[in-house]
Amino acid sequence: MLNLFWADEAGLPANDRGLAYGDGLFETIRMEGRQGVLLSRHINRLVRDAARLGITVSGSELKSVCARAADRLSGGGDGAGWILKLTLTRGGGGRGYRPDSAMVPNLMVSGTSPPPQTDPAGVVADFSRVPLTVNPLFAGIKSLNRLEQVMAARELDDRLFEVIMSNSAGHLVEGTRTNLLVKVRDRWVTPPGASLAVAGIMREWVLERLRERGEHVEERPLTTDDILGPDCRGLFLLNSVLGVVPVRTLADHDLPVETGLATIFNPFELLE
Amino acid sequence: MLNLFWADEAGLPANDRGLAYGDGLFETIRMEGRQGVLLSRHINRLVRDAARLGITVSGSELKSVCARAADRLSGGGDGAGWILKLTLTRGGGGRGYRPDSAMVPNLMVSGTSPPPQTDPAGVVADFSRVPLTVNPLFAGIKSLNRLEQVMAARELDDRLFEVIMSNSAGHLVEGTRTNLLVKVRDRWVTPPGASLAVAGIMREWVLERLRERGEHVEERPLTTDDILGPDCRGLFLLNSVLGVVPVRTLADHDLPVETGLATIFNPFELLE
Numbered sequence: 058m059l060n061l062f063w064a065d066e067a068g069l070p071a072n073d074r075g076l077a078y079g080d081g082l083f084e085t086i087r088m089e090g091r092q093g094v095l096l097s098r099h100i101n102r103l104v105r106d107a108a109r110l111g112i113t114v115s116g117s118e119l120k121s122v123c124a125r126a127a128d129r130l131s132g133g134g135d136g137a138g139w140i141l142k143l144t145l146t147r148g149g150g151g152r153g154y155r156p157d158s159a160m161v162p163n164l165m166v167s168g169t170s171p172p173p174q175t176d177p178a179g180v181v182a183d184f185s186r187v188p189l190t191v192n193p194l195f196a197g198i199k200s201l202n203r204l205e206q207v208m209a210a211r212e213l214d215d216r217l218f219e220v221i222m223s224n225s226a227g228h229l230v231e232g233t234r235t236n237l238l239v240k241v242r243d244r245w246v247t248p249p250g251a252s253l254a255v256a257g258i259m260r261e262w263v264l265e266r267l268r269e270r271g272e273h274v275e276e277r278p279l280t281t282d283d284i285l286g287p288d289c290r291g292l293f294l295l296n297s298v299l300g301v302v303p304v305r306t307l308a309d310h311d312l313p314v315e316t317g318l319a320t321i322f323n324p325f326e327l328l329e
Numbered sequence: 330m331l332n333l334f335w336a337d338e339a340g341l342p343a344n345d346r347g348l349a350y351g352d353g354l355f356e357t358i359r360m361e362g363r364q365g366v367l368l369s370r371h372i373n374r375l376v377r378d379a380a381r382l383g384i385t386v387s388g389s390e391l392k393s394v395c396a397r398a399a400d401r402l403s404g405g406g407d408g409a410g411w412i413l414k415l416t417l418t419r420g421g422g423g424r425g426y427r428p429d430s431a432m433v434p435n436l437m438v439s440g441t442s443p444p445p446q447t448d449p450a451g452v453v454a455d456f457s458r459v460p461l462t463v464n465p466l467f468a469g470i471k472s473l474n475r476l477e478q479v480m481a482a483r484e485l486d487d488r489l490f491e492v493i494m495s496n497s498a499g500h501l502v503e504g505t506r507t508n509l510l511v512k513v514r515d516r517w518v519t520p521p522g523a524s525l526a527v528a529g530i531m532r533e534w535v536l537e538r539l540r541e542r543g544e545h546v547e548e549r550p551l552t553t554d555d556i557l558g559p560d561c562r563g564l565f566l567l568n569s570v571l572g573v574v575p576v577r578t579l580a581d582h583d584l585p586v587e588t589g590l591a592t593i594f595n596p597f598e599l600l601e
Contacts, residue, residue, distance in 0.1 A: 064343035071336035071437060076416065078475035079351035110476070111483060144348065147479075152444070154475060154482035154505050165343060172424070190464040192477055202474035203350035203426060204382070205464055207419075210426035211383060233426050 059114060060148070061122060063129070064167030073163055075146030078154060079201035081162075082106055086141040087171065087298045091127040092328040093141065095297060098258045103145060106198045112147050112162055119143070122166060130168030138171045140298060146201070172298065179305025179314045180218035182232070182294070184281075185209040189222035189230050189254055197256030205254070206233045218302070219294055224252065228278040235294035235302065236260035237279060240315065242288050249276040259297040262327075263318075284312070291315040331386060332420070333394060335401070336439030345435055347418030350426060351473035353434075354378055358413040359443065359570045363399040364600040365413065367569060370530045375417060378470045384419050384434055391415070394438060402440030410443045412570060418473070444570065451577025451586045452490035452566070454504070456553075457481040461494035461502050461526060469528030477526070478505045490574070491566055496524065500550040507566035507574065508532035509551060512587065514560045521548040531567040534599075535590075556584070563587040 062069055074080035084103050087094040100123070104116045126141055144167075148160035187209040195202075205222070210233045212220050219232040230248050231237055236257045239246045245267055250256050267274050284292050284307060291313050294302040303314045334341055346352035356375050359366040372395070376388045398413055416439075420432030459481040467474075477494070482505045484492050491504040502520050503509055508529045511518045517539055522528050539546050556564050556579060563585050566574040575586045 062343075068340045068343040068345060069348060071334075071340040071439065073340060073348065074479070076341060076345065076348040076418075076437075076473065077355070078479050079473055080476060080479045083349070110480070146348075154478045155485050156479065156483060165348075167343065187466060188464060190462045192460060192462040194459060194480065195476065200476055201348065201351055202476045204352060204467065204472055204474045206426045207346070207350050207352050207428065208382070208466065211428060213427050 059118060059145075059162045059164045062163060062165045064165055069146065069163050069165055070149050072149040073146055074148060074151060074156070075144065075163065075201050079203075080110075080156070081112070081144065081146030081201045082110070082199055083142060083144045083201060084199065085298055086123075086143070088127065088131065088139050088141050088168075089328055090137055091131050093123065094327045095258050095262060096123065096329040098262065099297070102199075102258060103143065106200075107145060107162075109195075109198060110147070110200070111156075112145065114145060114162055114164075122164065126166050126168065130166075140169045140171055142167045142169065144201070175218065175299060175302045179303040179312075180294070181216055181306045182219045182221060182292075182304045183212070183217055183308050185212055185220035185222045185233070187212070187222060189224050191224065191230070191252060191254050193251065196251050197253050199255045209233045219304075221307075226278070228252070228280065229284070230279075231255065232294055235296045235299070238263065238293040238295055238318075239279060239283050240290035240293075241283050242290065244273045244275055246275045246277060246279060246283055248279050252278065257295055257297060259295040259300065263295055263301060285310050289313065291318070293318055331390060331417075331434045331436045334435060334437045336437055341418065341435050341437055342421050344421040345418055346420060346423060346428070347416060347435065347473050351475075352382075352428070353384070353416065353418030353473045354382070354471055355414060355416045355473060356471065357570055358395075358415070360399065360403065360411050360413050361600055362409055363403050365395065366599045367530050367534060368395065368601040370534065371569070374471075374530060375415065378472075379417060379434075381467075381470060382419070382472070383428075384417065386417060386434055386436075394436065398438050398440065402438075412441045412443055414439045414441065416473070447490065447571060447574045451575040451584075453488055453578045454491045454493060454564075454566070454576045455484070455489055455580050457484055457492035457494045457505070459484070459494060461496050463496065463502070463524060463526050465523065468523050469525050471527045481505045491576075493579075498550070500524070500552065501556070502551075503527065504566055507568045507571070510535065510565040510567055510590075511551060511555050512562035512565075513555050514562065516545045516547055518547045518549060518551060518555055520551050524550065529567055529569060531569040531572065535567055535573060557582055561585065563590070565590055
């Protein structure tokens, strides 16, 4: 059971806990007409991570909302790309921070235009000055508490596509909106799930594909030397709306750009 | 310049960044009729901490909003207690996390009834199982990213007034909605400002009053032993709406309750 709101009609009620405390989660899904890229994975993640916060929502109800959203928001003929955003909150009210167990979640649904395509020759990135802190209880959850990512994104400009954030141990963890994957010699390295602010759908999918192909994948802390040292064969940014984005320049260092990986990811094959 | 919204009319627009990312801050102010307890300190904190997030708002504009809020929301005759809440966000829109420098902040204003008075003989508290993580960049800021406090507040029940959260170093930092002050022998101890999730107005005010009276105040990391050890003379929870609240039981341990401190704080003297 949930209260459904369409963003093209109105915002959430004034007492919504998503606004008050960031007490909720969101998903952004790449749509082509009425179909979504890795749609079931997005829905499953939302159900699972909501449960980690004590918010109960059913996958079948979300699925039916996505179908209604496609009717309402996909616009013209099939094949037109757009972004479906689902914002799920614990509901309204409560005594301050303390929620009421009888709360009914609010779901806001919106459709927006897709971001511009990235340059296939690679993008420019830098290191962020904003430290990333991850509460182990919320690791990986795409919650509405994203102030660190906002502050890091203020470092971006039209030339700079992404900044990479480090944790207090000095390990590189993720970009503002992307997970990291590095090829170090013949191995693929990515920071462990438990260290991530957001554990992306595209990361999960690409790691599965790589393992399926028999590639060697290591989930371990990532250092600057992994990327700027002589063994780096490429740095990739993973995002479920943008796909696999190679980085050609990091903090003014040229990186090797291997375009092979981008071909593993073909969004049109992943439509559901 | 800001866009003003009254919560008794409508919520914030669907594209507000407070909901989307917790990209904003809030204040809750204890009002008696048209006057507020430590009102200027609340306004000054909001202006200062908004600036730390790159959100520009003027104190005089906020002051005039508070006066309008008092006209609109204070209800019956003067002397009636209520809570004024100001929720300030960076505004609407942006390209994902990345804000637009031309955004105009949104301010939502609401009035609610005050919480019940606490027992002067002291309240019951426990240790929280939710770890507290504080990004040094946001230390002390009452931002809209409060998911940790929400999850900790789920541990409360009608018997349990507050839970105390610890950081990864194992130091006791603060309650879900209160700062900590402990009397250890003849000294007052409170965790340092740089370690706090929220640096409360009441904490600031009480520390000033204690120092003014020549008391010895130490801002240093707080350990379980400071509170449960033999030298503890009392644990106090500080909150600008609730005042100074003594704890009589912590995790089933009886604590000494010294009621003297509560008399330093008299909200009616602090009205502006």
